[in-house]
Amino acid sequence: MSDYILEMNQISKEFPGVKALSNVNFKVKRGEIHCLVGENGAGKSTLMKVLSGVYPYGTYEGDIVFNGNVQKFNRISDSVDVGIAIIYQELALFPDLAVYENIFINNEIQNGGILDWNEAIVQSKQLLEKVKLKVNPEILIKELGVGKQQLVEIAKALSKEVKLLILDEPTAALNEDDSENLLDLLRLLKEQGITSIMISHKLKEVIAIADKATILRDGETMCTLDASKGEVTEAAIIKNMVGRDIGKIYPKRAKKEIGKKILELVNWSAYDPKIGRHVAKDVNIHVKQGEIIGIAGLMGAGRTELAQSIFGNAKNYKLQGDLFVDGMLANYKHTSDAIKAGIAYVTEDRKGNGLFLLQDIKSNISAGNLKGISANGFVNENEEIKVAEEYRASLGIKTPSIQQLVGNLSGGNQQKVSLGKWLFVSPKLLILDEPTRGIDVGAKFEIYTVMNELIEKGMSIIMISSELGEILGMSNRVYIMADGEIKGVLSSEEASQEKIMQLATQ
Known part of the structure; x- marks a missing residue:
């Protein structure tokens, strides 16, 4: 039997006006964790859709060899039948069904032609133990956080005797603890003989987890790096992803005189009656013309809620305090009022609310x-x-x-x-909420370059970000939030990851 569980040979795939894949070669050894890396649009997801049967045999060129046999998948169920499971960034779970129902959906346990849900519950408990998730299998999916839902998806895959597990950006919506738990689970599954392919933009995770990493660029295979040989490094990945060395991920900004105050909050508070507490409390911040202000903090710190309260208060918080725009007291009743005043807000949820x-x-x-x-x-x-x-x-x-x-x-x-x-x-003031979430390092560089160009033209930016490197690399000043309050402000010269985290965890 071949050392390779998967071989994709000379795969090409075209869409109208676009060649998404061009003679891609991709090989995965049994029992390894293999990361697939590349800029957005490089062809990663397209390649996995070819593999899983989303794009059926005949719609692409080349061969898929799985477990030593050439495969001709015509639908997703064909790939599932041979032991391939793919988990997408947008989870395919039914929120109003129980955990055990989701695990065995389209794979129901039958006894004499009758669905045996009692056995499904028993087996679900066993599968949940395998993925280290301690929940009642009868609980509804919608009552679980995203990190736990991700584990249910993996349990669902294990119920089908998966041999090759594919995860597409599995940690994009997870906090650090849930992300680390997921990586630990992949290591555990590896010990149990399950091979994994992980698509990720988070290079630190790739470096931490990958046995090998294959880089795609513009629909072509650039190289496969081997961690055992010390090849899986940030510099090597970035160079092959974007076709150039990026000595600094954050582009240099021309020095420019900082202007007058564009926005100022004085003792600003926002109370959310739906949850019965303040999401922002006694906030004092200001933004001047031609500067980028970073707002850092852990999940739930109130950063997005603060931005929404400024941008016309679409969530109908009960507001207190003063909002000044161009030195004038402002009172916006609707987002349209904020837009007319020159404030724009790019939401963190581009798919749900932005586009x-x-x-x-x-x-x-x-x-x-x-x-x-x-x-x-x-x-x-x-x-x-x-x-x-x-x-x-x-x-x-x-x-x-x-x-x-x-x-x-x-x-x-x-x-x-x-x-x-x-x-x-x-706008005169642009609020960017997680501006580079879920996008690759090359696209990030382009977004940062645009931000610098806007600043040079006299615009002001408030940037909310969970990536401390981004906060440090792009901000003139950094406000740190925790529990809806500003815990401190640091200049770009004095800011560091350690100081930010110390304030964010107060």
Whole structure:
């Protein structure tokens, strides 16, 4: 039997106007954890969809060899039948069904032709023990956090006697503890003989977990790095991902005179009646023209809630304190009031709240400022096309056409569309909530470059981020939040990861 459980040979896949994969070769040894890395749009997810049967045999060129046999998967169930399971970033669970029902859905246990749910509960307990999840299998999925739901997905895969487990950005929505637990589980499964492929943008996790790492770029295989030979390093991964060395992930910013105060909060508090507590309390911060202010803190610190209270208070918090914009006291009743005042907010949830995934790039970019391309109540379609093309060029949105549906774009390009949508309203202050979440290092560099260009033009930015490197690399000053309060402020010169974490955990 071959040492390789999987061999994908000369895989090519085309879509209208785009060659997504070009003669890709990808081999995975039995019992190893193999990371698949690349920029957004590099072809990682497309390759896995070819492997899992989402793109059936005949829609691509090349061969899939699994367990020594050439495979011709026509549907997902074909790959499942031979022991391949894929877990996507958006989990495929039913929130109103119990854990055990989700584990055995489409794989129900039968006894004499009758569904045996009692046995399903018994076996679910055993599977949950394997993934180190201590929950009642009869609890509803919606009552679990994202980290625990991820483990239920893995238990679901184990119920089908999985031999090859594929995880697509498994830690993107997890906190540090849940992420570490997941990596520990992959190590445990490895000891049990299960092979894993993990797609990830988090290079620290790749370095920590990978036996080997294969890098794709522009739909082609660049190389496979071997951890046992010391090849899986951040420098090597980045160089092969983007085709260049990035000595510094954060681009240099031209020195510019900081201007007047654009926004100031004085003793600002936001009370959420739905949960019965303050999500922001006695906050005092200010932002000046031409600077980037970082807001750091752990999950649940109140960073997003603070941003939403500033941006027209869409959550209907009970507000106290004073908000000054350009030195004038402001009182926004709606997000439209904030937009008119020159404030824009790029949400952390670009898919859920930031973009219209079933509409094209052109429509998404114009959505924030239809008046800017309208006359006499009618949208000027030529002007809409012109604006969209301008932002496609200036933001480097990689797409064959502005008619492309946003839902078909990579995460990095979706983020650029979301950014373009709000830049079109010509804000003076841009609030960026997790601006690079779920996007690769090359796309991050491009987003940072755009941010610096905006600052050089006189805009101001509030950046909320969970990545301390990003906070340190891009901010003029850093405010640290915990429990809805500002625990401290640090200049870029005095800020460090240790000082931020010390304040964030007060």
